[in-house]
Amino acid sequence: MVCVLTMSGCWVDVCLAEMGVAAWMHPVLPAGTTRYVQMPVASGFSPVDRLTPVQPVNLDPDTTQTSSDSVQKSVHPSVQDSVLKSVHNSAQKSVYNSTQNSVRASVGDNPHGVFSADLQCEACHTSESWVPAREPMDFDHSSMTRFALIGRHQTVSCESCHTQLVFSEPVISGDGCETCHVDVHEGAFSETCSDCHDTISFSSVDGVMIHQRTSFQLLGAHAAVSCESCHDGQADGHFVIEDTECFACHEDDYVAAESFDHAGRGVSTRCEDCHTMFSWEDAFYEHAVVSGGFELLGAHDQADCASCHTPDMGLVFNPPPMGQDDCFTCHVADYNEEHANDGYPTDCTLCHNV
Structure with missing residues (x-):
């Protein structure tokens, strides 16, 4: 067997001309074949196929048997002295350069x-x-x-x-936020943080969109108020409200009403009888429904509530004067001023309409 070595980086290019006389070195090749391999110096002689073979040294098979010793003695000492030494030095430097970062990272x-x-x-x-x-x-x-x-x-x-x-x-394990971010809602909402939050701003959420998934959808003016307006005094991240009736949140508004004294006049606590969620100030109601059948017609529809529902009467259901289908009970002051001395009947509808 004859080996010819050249240096390429930290590899030794070896041409093995195996002719059956060097079984001690490479017994796997059949006689008469030539194999080109590349062996890394740093990791020992573990050959892999060489893509660009070096030129082999051809020996006469008839003389190889007798010249095996002389070939080994003449070729290998020269290789060891001139090539292997330079290869080793170059390989050592190359291996060091390629691994120094891993070494440094483990100090x-x-x-x-x-x-x-x-x-x-x-x-x-x-x-x-x-x-x-x-x-x-x-x-x-x-x-x-x-x-x-x-x-x-x-x-x-x-x-x-x-x-x-x-x-x-x-x-982190997987893509879940919960590895770093504790669920302050304690399972009250979705287990997937990204259903409500994004990475642009963890605290800024689309509260209206999220609220629409609940049993209490935000409509009208509700959609414009802050979360804290209703969820005040609760622990951070806890938004549970058991009572969803209007009065539960708007009792203070009911008591503090200035244009019409709700509490003093016994106004119903069913806010929705007179108000909508789009505007609290413009009261809207079906008088015929809430009064038990007294429909507001003509000038009655333009009158202020307090003009009929005086402080003494309040806004209780069917106060005594409105319980009678009789104009005189409400308009007695108007009658006395102009009609009493002339003996006009008290049935206003004989001469007047609403």
Whole structure:
């Protein structure tokens, strides 16, 4: 067998001309074949196929048997002295250069764990000061890890997530937010944070859209108020309200009403009898319904509630005067002023209409 070696990086290019006389070295090749292999110096002689073979040294099969010793003695000492020495030195340098980052990443003063050989210390640090890390860093979290930094994630410090600074160990499991973000709602809402939140601003949510999924949809003026207007005094993240009747939230408005004294006149606490969710101030009601049949017609429809529902009567259901289908009971003052002395009948409808 004859070996011819050349140096390529940290590999030794070897041409094996196996003719059955060097079974001690490469017994797997049949006699008369030539094999070109490449052997890495740094990891021992473990041959792999060589893509660009070197030129073999051809020996006469008839003389190989008798010249085997002389070939081994004449070729190998020369190779060892001139080629192997230079190959070893070059390979040693190349191997060192290609692995120095992995070696550096495993030394005792590195708190980050073992990194890929492609990442150097200089990607994040300078020789002037290791702390703080330089800005901008050459480390791209989005392309070098499985977790892309989007929105607010881009502005937080490394320590916010990697509390131990061991970056080689993942701190999240899967794509779930719950690894880092505690559910302050304690399971009252969806288990998937992204159903309500995004990474642009964790605290800014579309409350109206979210609220429409509940049993109490936000309509009219309700859609314009802040969450705290109704969910005041509850622990952060807790929004449960058991009583959804209007009066439960608007009792203070009922008591403080100035244009018409609701509490003093016994106004019904069913706010929806007179108000809608689109505007509290413009009261709207079906008088015939809430009064038991007294429909407001003509001038009655333009009159202020207080003109009939005086403080003495309040707004109770069918107060005594309105309980009678008789104009005189409400308009007695008008009658006395003009008609009493002339003896007009008290049936106003004989001369008047509404």
